[in-house]
Amino acid sequence: WFGYKDLFRASCKTPTRRGAGPRCPPSTKWIPLTNGAHADIADLVFANSSFNVTACRQHCVDTNTTCKSECDDELKSCMSKVGQPGAPLASQCAETASRCRSKCKSELDSCTADCNQPRDNDACPAVLATDGGTYFNGVTDSPTCQTPKWTQPAVSVRALWLWAFGGTDIPNSLAREAVYMGTQDNGSFASLEAGAVTPTWTKRDGGDIFDIVADNLHVVSTQFCCLTSPGSRVFVRDPGDTDGGEISNYPLGIVPPFKFSDVIVRFGPTRYALIMNDPGSVIGGAAFSTLDITRKPVLWTSLGVSLNTACALWVAGLPTNPTFYAAAGGFCPSFGDSRGFLNRFTGLSTTGQWHSGILPGPSQMVSAFAIDPNNTNRLIASQVIAGGARILRSSDGGTTWVADPVLEGLMTGGGIFRMQTLRYVQPSLLAFDPNDSNTLLAGAVDAGIFLSRNNGATWVALTNNSGDVSNPVIPYPHAAYFDRECGKKNIYVATRGRGVWRFSYDDPAAVSVSKCQSGCDVSLTDCQNECDKLRNECMNETGPGKRLPSQCAELRNTCRATCTNTRDACRQRCTTCPE
Numbered sequence: 001w002f003g004y005k006d007l008f009r010a011s012c013k014t015p016t017r018r019g020a021g022p023r024c025p026p027s028t029k030w031i032p033l034t035n036g037a038h039a040d041i042a043d044l045v046f047a048n049s050s051f052n053v054t055a056c057r058q059h060c061v062d063t064n065t066t067c068k069s070e071c072d073d074e075l076k077s078c079m080s081k082v083g084q085p086g087a088p089l090a091s092q093c094a095e096t097a098s099r100c101r102s103k104c105k106s107e108l109d110s111c112t113a114d115c116n117q118p119r120d121n122d123a124c125p126a127v128l129a130t131d132g133g134t135y136f137n138g139v140t141d142s143p144t145c146q147t148p149k150w151t152q153p154a155v156s157v158r159a160l161w162l163w164a165f166g167g168t169d170i171p172n173s174l175a176r177e178a179v180y181m182g183t184q185d186n187g188s189f190a191s192l193e194a195g196a197v198t199p200t201w202t203k204r205d206g207g208d209i210f211d212i213v214a215d216n217l218h219v220v221s222t223q224f225c226c227l228t229s230p231g232s233r234v235f236v237r238d239p240g241d242t243d244g245g246e247i248s249n250y251p252l253g254i255v256p257p258f259k260f261s262d263v264i265v266r267f268g269p270t271r272y273a274l275i276m277n278d279p280g281s282v283i284g285g286a287a288f289s290t291l292d293i294t295r296k297p298v299l300w301t302s303l304g305v306s307l308n309t310a311c312a313l314w315v316a317g318l319p320t321n322p323t324f325y326a327a328a329g330g331f332c333p334s335f336g337d338s339r340g341f342l343n344r345f346t347g348l349s350t351t352g353q354w355h356s357g358i359l360p361g362p363s364q365m366v367s368a369f370a371i372d373p374n375n376t377n378r379l380i381a382s383q384v385i386a387g388g389a390r391i392l393r394s395s396d397g398g399t400t401w402v403a404d405p406v407l408e409g410l411m412t413g414g415g416i417f418r419m420q421t422l423r424y425v426q427p428s429l430l431a432f433d434p435n436d437s438n439t440l441l442a443g444a445v446d447a448g449i450f451l452s453r454n455n456g457a458t459w460v461a462l463t464n465n466s467g468d469v470s471n472p473v474i475p476y477p478h479a480a481y482f483d484r485e486c487g488k489k490n491i492y493v494a495t496r497g498r499g500v501w502r503f504s505y506d507d508p509a510a511v512s513v514s515k516c517q518s519g520c521d522v523s524l525t526d527c528q529n530e531c532d533k534l535r536n537e538c539m540n541e542t543g544p545g546k547r548l549p550s551q552c553a554e555l556r557n558t559c560r561a562t563c564t565n566t567r568d569a570c571r572q573r574c575t576t577c578p579e
Contacts, residue, residue, distance in 0.1 A: 001044060002030075007044065008033065010029045010030045011029075042131065043128075043129040044128055044129075046123035046124060047124050047140075053116070055141055057112055060108055060111035060112050060115060064107070064111075068101060068104050071101050071104060072097075075093055075094070075097035078093035078097070079093050124137060124139070124140060124141075125137055131185050135151060137150060138150075161496055161497060162181050162184075162495060163182050163183065163184060163209060164181065164209050164211045164221065164479070164494075165212060165481065165494030166179075166180050166214040167179040167194065167483070168215050168216055172573065172577050173577060174195045174486045174490075174576075175196040177191075177483055178190070178239060179191050179199075179481060181499075185208060187206040187209060189203050190202050190204060190241035194492065195483070205235070206225070207226075208223065208258070209221055210257055211263055211264050213262065213272070215269070218236050218238065218239075218244075218293070220237075220266070221234070221237070222264055230254060230255065231257070232255040233255065234246065234274070247293060249298055250300075251300040252276060254277050256285075259311045259312065259338050260479070260496070261311060261313070262312065263311065265324075266315075267289075267315045267319055267322040268291075270292045270293055271290070271291050271319055272290055273303060273313060273315060273324060275310045275312075275326065285306075285309050286303070286304075287303040287304070287324065288300040288303060303345055303350075304352045304354050307326055308328040310329075310343075311332035313325070315371070316373050320348075321346070322346075324345045325344050325345075325371060326340075327339070327341065327343075327366055328340045328343055328354075338367070341364040342359060342369065343355065343358075344356075344358055344398070359381060363383055363386075366381050366382055367382045367384050367389055367425045368427045368430040369381045370432050373432060373434040374437060375437065377394070377395055378394070378395055378432065378437075379394040379397070379398055380432070381393075382427035387419070388418075388420045391404040391411070391430075393456055406458070406459055407442055410444070412444075413448070413465075417447050426447060427442065428445050428477060429443030429478050429493070431480045431482075433482045433491075434482060435484040436482075436484065437455070441482075441491060443474075443480075443493065444477075445475065447465060448461050448462070448463045448465045449461070449462045449474055449493060450462065451491075474493065474501055475495055476496035477493045478494060478495070480492065480494070485577065485579065486579065487578050488510075489504065489505055489506075490504050512578060513574050513575060516574035517570075517574045520571045520574065521567065523567065524563055527562075527566065531560045531563060534555055534556060538556075
């Protein structure tokens with residue numbers, strides 16, 4: 001057996017002595033046997049099987065029955081032609097049928113004898129792991145198990161490789177929340193009830209999904225979907241990842257695929273910026289912006305002059321004067337790696353320059369970075385340095401930086417993990433909560449996920465990845481979405497290999513049920529006052545169309561009844577979602 005993009009099997013008898021004959025089958029003898037399982041093979045596990053003699057003999061009998069039935073059909077066909085010009089004689093038909101039945105008997109004897117032979121059983125292929133999940137072989141008896149029927153269980157191991165993740169608020173509900181994820185090979189998934197105990201997910205697109213940027217108007221994603229150029233494309237769909245389609249045109253270059261960090265960002269309604277790389281050019285790539293990604297054709301304008309080969313983009317600030325940060329150069333050309341040199345660009349000018357030299361010291365490379373969506377002066381970065389990385393925070397837009405040794409210690413599990421390996425550095429996630437300026441989130445490839453609720457003064461481990469009940473193993477967190485409503489704070493974290501996780505805790509600034517209901521009562525009073533104004537305006541009418549006092553009273557009463565119903569619904573909602 002061997003597996004690569006598919007699973008293959010071949011049979012041959014290996015000589016006991018080297019050089020006595022071919023020890024491997026020729027390439028023409030390999031049989032593809034993925035049979036319903038996903039492509040891209042990771043591993044195949046075999047299970048010892050006992051040879052089922054009874055089943056083998058029954059297979060022989062069933063084959064013999066079919067064989068004799070075919071002989072009888074052939075005899076009937078032959079006899080129907082007897083007497084016709086050139087047709088065989090009846091005796092010839094009987095002789096042919098006799099030879100046919102003798103052949104069936106011989107094959108039955110041979111098959112039965114083979115079943116009775118002692119043998120070393122070939123192990124059955126039992127479990128197949130692919131990048132589409134884990135499958136089991138529904139056939140367990142040898143030798144029929146050697147042609148497996150792969151079946152995927154309804155509940156399987158968590159093996160989703162997430163490239164992209166995003167979300168947007170559905171207000172006044174703990175269960176209703178829009179969350180989107182993009183995976184390797186398995187396409188995009190959306191849930192409009194991500195806060196539920198067991199969310200329901202719907203699948204939209206196949207292929208590889210590398211970016212998802214969502215708001216209440218659109219879901220914008222990048223996909224590596226197609227054999228024809230461009231292979232990596234941008235799609236704009238409606239909330240829930242429904243309808244919509246590919247944008248009509250692109251800037252010059254290639255949308256960078258296979259990156260964990262976003263290469264497309266939103267800086268206002270329908271306003272987006274996009275990295276395009278051009279390996280064949282001198283500059284290597286550039287960034288572009290549009291004020292309306294839904295327009296056909298999209299009007300793209302360059303952000304500055306050049307950006308080298310980039311692999312990550314961040315933005316914050318006003319829609320008319322945003323501040324962009326990008327990771328460029330460095331490891332950006334590598335598969336899956338977003339370590340690049342930090343650059344900054346302010347505004348939407350086509351002629352401005354991207355500025356480097358933002359971080360202190362000689363190294364400008366980052367493995368993770370974040371900018372406060374509500375304050376462009378607040379930054380946090382994982383600066384890659386010789387032998388590791390260090391965490392830096394700035395409150396003045398990068399003019400000055402302070403180190404965070406406590407978080408650095410958490411990133412290594414107190415020294416259990418190396419800060420830098422041959423393939424990666426530990427810091428993989430840094431994020432600001434857009435709903436609370438004091439809340440920061442950080443994650444490490446191996447060491448866990450960490451939360452600060454006082455602007456980095458102290459940190460607590462949400463999980464240290466030790467694997468016990470309170471500390472599940474959550475590897476390689478690389479994206480987060482924050483939700484705040486109904487007295488709760490929810491943080492959704494996307495991982496490389498273990499899907500999406502949700503952390504929930506009480507909001508210390510939450511409104512109590514009684515205070516929420518008091519607000520409903522105040523709204524009732526305001527609403528009733530408006531009803532009284534409607535009655536007074538009605539009573540002051542003049543002219544032929546003037547309404548009667550009873551009609552004006554009825555108008556006020558109907559209005560007040562609506563106010564009361566609205567207040568009652570408001571008070572009821574406060575019991576489940578105080579706001």
